[in-house]
Amino acid sequence: MAFTNEQIERYSRHIILKEVGAKGQKKLLNAKVLIIGAGGLGAPVAMYLAAAGVGTIGIADADEVDLSNLQRQIVHQTADVGKPKVQSAKETMEAMNPDVKVITYHEFISSENILDIIKDYDFIIDGTDNFPAKFLINDACVMAKKPFCHAGIIRFQGQLMTYVPGKGPCYRCVFKNPPPKDAVPTCKQAGVIGAMGGVIGSLQAMEAVKYILGVGDLLTGYLLTYDALKMQFRKIKLPADTHNCAVCGDHPTITELIDYEQAECDGTGL
Amino acid sequence: MNITVAGEKKEVKDGLTVAELIVNENVEMPDYVTVSLNDEFVEAGTFADVALKEGDSVEFLYFMGGGSR
Numbered sequence: 629m630a631f632t633n634e635q636i637e638r639y640s641r642h643i644i645l646k647e648v649g650a651k652g653q654k655k656l657l658n659a660k661v662l663i664i665g666a667g668g669l670g671a672p673v674a675m676y677l678a679a680a681g682v683g684t685i686g687i688a689d690a691d692e693v694d695l696s697n698l699q700r701q702i703v704h705q706t707a708d709v710g711k712p713k714v715q716s717a718k719e720t721m722e723a724m725n726p727d728v729k730v731i732t733y734h735e736f737i738s739s740e741n742i743l744d745i746i747k748d749y750d751f752i753i754d755g756t757d758n759f760p761a762k763f764l765i766n767d768a769c770v771m772a773k774k775p776f777c778h779a780g781i782i783r784f785q786g787q788l789m790t791y792v793p794g795k796g797p798c799y800r801c802v803f804k805n806p807p808p809k810d811a812v813p814t815c816k817q818a819g820v821i822g823a824m825g826g827v828i829g830s831l832q833a834m835e836a837v838k839y840i841l842g843v844g845d846l847l848t849g850y851l852l853t854y855d856a857l858k859m860q861f862r863k864i865k866l867p868a869d870t871h872n873c874a875v876c877g878d879h880p881t882i883t884e885l886i887d888y889e890q891a892e893c894d895g896t897g898l
Numbered sequence: 899m900n901i902t903v904a905g906e907k908k909e910v911k912d913g914l915t916v917a918e919l920i921v922n923e924n925v926e927m928p929d930y931v932t933v934s935l936n937d938e939f940v941e942a943g944t945f946a947d948v949a950l951k952e953g954d955s956v957e958f959l960y961f962m963g964g965g966s967r
Contacts, residue, residue, distance in 0.1 A: 756963075757963060758963055759961070759963050762963060780961070780962030780963050781962065782962055782963070785962065786962070787960070787962045801939075802932055802939075802959055803932055803959070803961060804932075804942070807927075807930045807961055811927065811929070811930060812927060812930060812961045812963060814963065851959060862904070862905055864934070864957050864959070865937055866934065866937075866959075867934055867937050867938045867939045868937070869938065869939075
């Protein structure tokens, strides 16, 4: 596949990078990334990956755009209120870059559909807002041997980590089971500063791009935390011992996907 | 004795347990925090039994899901 003149110009700031080049840009155009959750995290991920020319972007979310989303979910516009989030996100991405093919999944992910949805993708972004979905994505990615980037945001704080099969701990290595319903506050209850999705979601997009290009060090084996009030990032080394993990360990006890009870605020996208 | 908590050096009483440290540090949601001690997980339910030693490094890993529509 040769680049058109327009593509050479569009991606010139990528192509000039020695870590990308024409070869890397082709990898991006041939790559398939799935974003689960078209909310605060999924919005910047969708926009940066579309702008970067990731050729196929899947986006899954069952929700419609609400006015209260617009303070942070920058992929949606005021005129999109009431529209399915996946449709609104698709329109934004396609308007940004006609090279991108967007596939929408206007549905909740569950044990029934997740393996079928993730199977065609190279990398998965967890932009969900609830623990049942986060554990489901983790377990499905471990079982299907798919890399993914987890993130969470609340108030002035954010975190992320990347799982690559065989390269380090999974989400369940760190957090054994979902917390009971309402034990951990949600953004709806506790609030979240709008730009937090931008900071952490952009880092998720960066992890996906680095994975596709095969450059640099991913956040495998580390949890990156961000405290905006202290203006402090910390890259916390995670224990390397994954042998006893219930899903990715040597003798997994979780061999089937689990649909945990959805928390009160069960929208897919943060 | 001196230990490191979340990257910061602290002086604490000798033999402080992980459970006591969680109280001292005002850890949010103490029942759901994951504790890493010198890059190894401390099993949940054993926090009161694990006494810290000089030079130990402790990290608290918090659930962060968010949840806003």
